[in-house]
Amino acid sequence: MNGPADTARSHRDTVTLVVDGVSVAAVRGQSVAAALLSRGGATAWHVRTSVTGAPRGPLCGMGVCFECRATVDGRELVRTCQETVRDGMRVDTAAPAAAPRACPAIPAVPRHGSCDVLVVGAGPAGIAAASAAATAGADVIVIDDNPAPGGQIWRGGAARPEGGARFFPGTAVVTVTPSGAIQLQDAVGTRQVVARRIVLATGARERFVPFPGWTLPGVVGAGGLQALVKQGLDVAGRRVVVAGSGPLLLAVADVAARSGARLEAIAEQADRVRLAGFAAWLVAEPAKLVQAVGLARTTAAVYRLATFPVAVRAAADGLVVTLRSGRPGRERDRDVACDILACGFGLVPNTDVARAFGCAIGADGVVVDERQRTTRPDVLAAGECTGIGGVDKSLVEGRVAGLVAAGAGATAAPLLAEVRRARQFAARLLDTFALDPRLRTLASAETVVCRCEDVVAERLRGFTGWREAKLLSRVGMGPCQGRVCGTATAVTCGFAPDDVRPPLVPVPTGALADAVSP
Amino acid sequence: MDVVIVGAGIVGAASALALARAGCRVTVVEERFPGGGATAAGMGHVVVIDDSPAQIALTSRGRALWESLAPHLPAAAEYRRPGTAWVAADDDELAEAAAKAERLAAAGVAARLVGPAELARFEPALRPGLAGALVVPDDAVVYPPPVAAWMVAEAIDAGARLRRGVAATAVEPGGVLRLTDGGRIEADAVVVATGAAAARLVPGVPIRPRKGHLVITDRAPGLIRHQIVELGYVKRAHDVGTDSVAFNVQPRATGQVLVGSSRQIDVTAPAVEPKLLETMLARCFDYLPRLATVPAIRAWTGLRAATPDGLPLVGPWPAIAGLWLATGHEGLGITTAPATAEGLVAGLLGRDAVVDPAPWLPARFLAVPVEAAR
Numbered sequence: 102m103n104g105p106a107d108t109a110r111s112h113r114d115t116v117t118l119v120v121d122g123v124s125v126a127a128v129r130g131q132s133v134a135a136a137l138l139s140r141g142g143a144t145a146w147h148v149r150t151s152v153t154g155a156p157r158g159p160l161c162g163m164g165v166c167f168e169c170r171a172t173v174d175g176r177e178l179v180r181t182c183q184e185t186v187r188d189g190m191r192v193d194t195a196a197p198a199a200a201p202r203a204c205p206a207i208p209a210v211p212r213h214g215s216c217d218v219l220v221v222g223a224g225p226a227g228i229a230a231a232s233a234a235a236t237a238g239a240d241v242i243v244i245d246d247n248p249a250p251g252g253q254i255w256r257g258g259a260a261r262p263e264g265g266a267r268f269f270p271g272t273a274v275v276t277v278t279p280s281g282a283i284q285l286q287d288a289v290g291t292r293q294v295v296a297r298r299i300v301l302a303t304g305a306r307e308r309f310v311p312f313p314g315w316t317l318p319g320v321v322g323a324g325g326l327q328a329l330v331k332q333g334l335d336v337a338g339r340r341v342v343v344a345g346s347g348p349l350l351l352a353v354a355d356v357a358a359r360s361g362a363r364l365e366a367i368a369e370q371a372d373r374v375r376l377a378g379f380a381a382w383l384v385a386e387p388a389k390l391v392q393a394v395g396l397a398r399t400t401a402a403v404y405r406l407a408t409f410p411v412a413v414r415a416a417a418d419g420l421v422v423t424l425r426s427g428r429p430g431r432e433r434d435r436d437v438a439c440d441i442l443a444c445g446f447g448l449v450p451n452t453d454v455a456r457a458f459g460c461a462i463g464a465d466g467v468v469v470d471e472r473q474r475t476t477r478p479d480v481l482a483a484g485e486c487t488g489i490g491g492v493d494k495s496l497v498e499g500r501v502a503g504l505v506a507a508g509a510g511a512t513a514a515p516l517l518a519e520v521r522r523a524r525q526f527a528a529r530l531l532d533t534f535a536l537d538p539r540l541r542t543l544a545s546a547e548t549v550v551c552r553c554e555d556v557v558a559e560r561l562r563g564f565t566g567w568r569e570a571k572l573l574s575r576v577g578m579g580p581c582q583g584r585v586c587g588t589a590t591a592v593t594c595g596f597a598p599d600d601v602r603p604p605l606v607p608v609p610t611g612a613l614a615d616a617v618s619p
Numbered sequence: 620m621d622v623v624i625v626g627a628g629i630v631g632a633a634s635a636l637a638l639a640r641a642g643c644r645v646t647v648v649e650e651r652f653p654g655g656g657a658t659a660a661g662m663g664h665v666v667v668i669d670d671s672p673a674q675i676a677l678t679s680r681g682r683a684l685w686e687s688l689a690p691h692l693p694a695a696a697e698y699r700r701p702g703t704a705w706v707a708a709d710d711d712e713l714a715e716a717a718a719k720a721e722r723l724a725a726a727g728v729a730a731r732l733v734g735p736a737e738l739a740r741f742e743p744a745l746r747p748g749l750a751g752a753l754v755v756p757d758d759a760v761v762y763p764p765p766v767a768a769w770m771v772a773e774a775i776d777a778g779a780r781l782r783r784g785v786a787a788t789a790v791e792p793g794g795v796l797r798l799t800d801g802g803r804i805e806a807d808a809v810v811v812a813t814g815a816a817a818a819r820l821v822p823g824v825p826i827r828p829r830k831g832h833l834v835i836t837d838r839a840p841g842l843i844r845h846q847i848v849e850l851g852y853v854k855r856a857h858d859v860g861t862d863s864v865a866f867n868v869q870p871r872a873t874g875q876v877l878v879g880s881s882r883q884i885d886v887t888a889p890a891v892e893p894k895l896l897e898t899m900l901a902r903c904f905d906y907l908p909r910l911a912t913v914p915a916i917r918a919w920t921g922l923r924a925a926t927p928d929g930l931p932l933v934g935p936w937p938a939i940a941g942l943w944l945a946t947g948h949e950g951l952g953i954t955t956a957p958a959t960a961e962g963l964v965a966g967l968l969g970r971d972a973v974v975d976p977a978p979w980l981p982a983r984f985l986a987v988p989v990e991a992a993r
Contacts, residue, residue, distance in 0.1 A: 279892070569651075573695070573768055607837060608914065609911060610878065610913050613896055613900055614901055614904070615897070
């Protein structure tokens with residue numbers, strides 16, 4: 102792979118961070134989270150202490166969960182997975198003390214800009230959209246929350262937008278103003294962009310299913326592990342169990358194995374019957390079949406179907422995960438020791454920015470027509486945020502969205518058949534990897550569901566909806582704003598966040614005051 | 620006596636509990652769930668306000684009742700007494716603080732003037748150069764949604780019924796409540812406690828919605844210790860006709876800081892308005908510069924129920940026989956909910972009132988004399 106760690110290792114280019122007053126060597130290009138986790142030792146994955154005093158480590162690896170947060174050079178609540186190491190960087194993992202508190206200057210004058218097409222997200226769909234729009238002559242800005250383009254989960258297509266699109270990395274959407282301008286936040290401050298057309302390519306995040314022990318440091322998302330390895334996490338020699346559901350498990354296992362990890366098990370909750378149907382369908386799509394088999398060859402030996410984790414506990418030298426196999430009534434449990442348990446139960450579309458624009462959201466994601474137009478005339482959407490379907494769907498939908506946004510919709514016509522096929526594959530994917538109902542009851546009464554506020558499963562009983570549960574239990578009130586626990590409550594309680602409020606990501610309070618156009 | 624209460628916000632919930640405990644057969648009608656409307660949107664500041672003798676009487680009674688309720692509240696209510704620091708920016712405001720101290724003292728409410736040095740010691744994050752503050756140590760802070768839920772649960776224990784998922788469509792003379800499911804409830808009295816929505820159900824009630832914005836930060840324990848409010852707050856709050864903002868910050872039990880406040884009359888769109896937020900936060904940063912660097916997690920809005928004279932509407936609405944109102948509390952619904960409930964019990968059951976109910980009686984806004992309407 103061409104991750105920053107490989108490049109950096111070959112250059113032997115190291116930097117020094119000061120973590121809680123202690124010097125820590127890191128590899129240039131690594132994310133701060135990857136540097137923290139690569140420290141070695143039993144406590145390396147303990148990056149944060151929760152509000153009830155429990156140790157926590159990174160979960161999502163892609164800026165969603167806030168479990169890797171720290172104060173970086175005086176900036177609070179920084180997601181260290183989204184921050185690239187710099188020499189002399191100061192990282193404080195303790196919760197910030199109130200006073201005296203560093204007061205970094207906030208730029209007094211917000212930076213504003215405008216463009217023809219603003220693309221939100223620089224994964225496969227966003228890059229495809231930006232490249233298509235820019236090549237068609239539009240003035241394009243692409244932003245992404247992450248420090249590098251390329252997306253978090255699926256990889257493929259161009260690594261950078263082509264055709265002259267401007268790329269702003271490390272930039273998050275804070276809010277949409279009533280006039281339709283987008284307020285953005287980066288490490289420096291506020292930026293506001295007015296665009297004639299917006300393409301949302303906000304991708305997906307992992308679905309997490311809470312089970313006893315899932316909050317232990319060392320339990321990470323499946324896509325989370327892939328993202329962290331990509332950010333320079335060294336997994337050589339580490340014992341890894343990958344569990345959950347979906348084709349992503351194989352991709353993650355493949356990346357881990359190629360990076361030197363020892364794969365102890367891959368547990369797919371879907372059973373043979375479901376998967377067989379999927380495989381038969383793949384024969385009709387040769388490219389997909391090659392992709393699937395190519396990945397599976399290195400990992401087939403430890404791939405188990407109808408298997409899911411029911412508990413994980415800390416042991417003297419790592420973790421012990423209990424994997425359950427078999428049909429209801431004929432279940433067998435087996436304990437597997439590991440250093441890292443990578444768990445993801447499929448993907449859910451990121452629809453928050455679309456909601457902020459007032460676009461309609463359906464069961465599968467942002468509602469779009471055959472030309473990727475949302476219900477709001479100036480906003481298009483493409484890729485995973487319109488329905489989970491993999492990289493091919495993202496690439497073709499991105500191209501269509503980019504062309505339509507640039508006013509070159511006529512040239513998108515030949516692509517529409519491919520879009521339809523990709524969407525059929527997406528529907529198939531959802532059906533194949535539908536969650537086993539047994540997963541809904543894995544959490545015990547005291548299992549933490551909301552990791553920001555440490556709300557346990559027992560506290561979530563008896564509510565009729567997300568808002569009532571939130572107000573009365575504090576679920577979803579923390580900095581992840583329900584993006585992690587909301588996927589969990591959707592599985593375990595049947596409700597999930599249904600509205601968004603500014604800021605879409607936590608920002609310094611001062612940045613909220615910069616929201617007005619000059 | 621049969622009483623049906625429309626709305627299970629803090630006022631409806633407190634009234635349900637007080638009436639059920641007083642022996643009434645109570646039915647509560649709540650469209651969504653208890654404590655989910657303005658009750659959840661506000662700050663939960665339990666504060667004595669001294670802008671009129673009636674307001675002092677009502678708010679100090681409310682505060683006293685909260686204090687006696689406190690030992691029984693669930694932990695999630697986060698009831699604490701950080702006190703209020705009314706901050707004076709200059710000598711004129713300090714003179715106003717002194718006058719306020721006298722008014723509060725006359726009403727038996729403890730308050731103490733502090734100078735700039737002491738204020739800086741109490742609240743080191745405030746900007747230098749402030750003239751001082753009036754500290755009211757017994758003012759409290761509460762997280763209201765679990766309180767409303769608890770009050771409804773306690774009322775049910777005392778025999779009350781809760782009808783969830785149904786809303787009222789009309790109140791008819793003689794204590795008849797029409798519901799969205801086509802049903803009707805008859806009672807000796809219908810109490811409308813639906814806050815700013817009361818005017819929709821009861822045409823002619825002089826309630827106007829007054830939108831407010833709030834922001835909550837990430838945990839920043841110790842940044843502030845009191846609820847800190849600028850002295851101009853009450854004056855601004857009174858000026859009903861114009862939009863206004865005021866510096867008003869509150870330390871939550873979690874260490875988070877709740878940041879307000881704003882007022883916009885007749886605005887009902889729930890969207891957070893960036894321009895207003897900017898004005899409000901700029902005001903706050905002027906007093907508390909460090910706030911600008913603390914991460915903000917969420918912003919939201921809510922609707923206060925404003926009346927023309929700033930006093931609530933608690934008592935019979937003579938235009939419709941059998942209809943009672945318990946609304947119009949503007950920004951003081953949390954503070955005065957227990958006192959409102961106490962007043963309703965006294966009014967409905969003909970008992971002696973603890974606080975003179977005359978200033979709250981809705982009939983003050985009707986041309987028809989109260990006696991004639993009865």
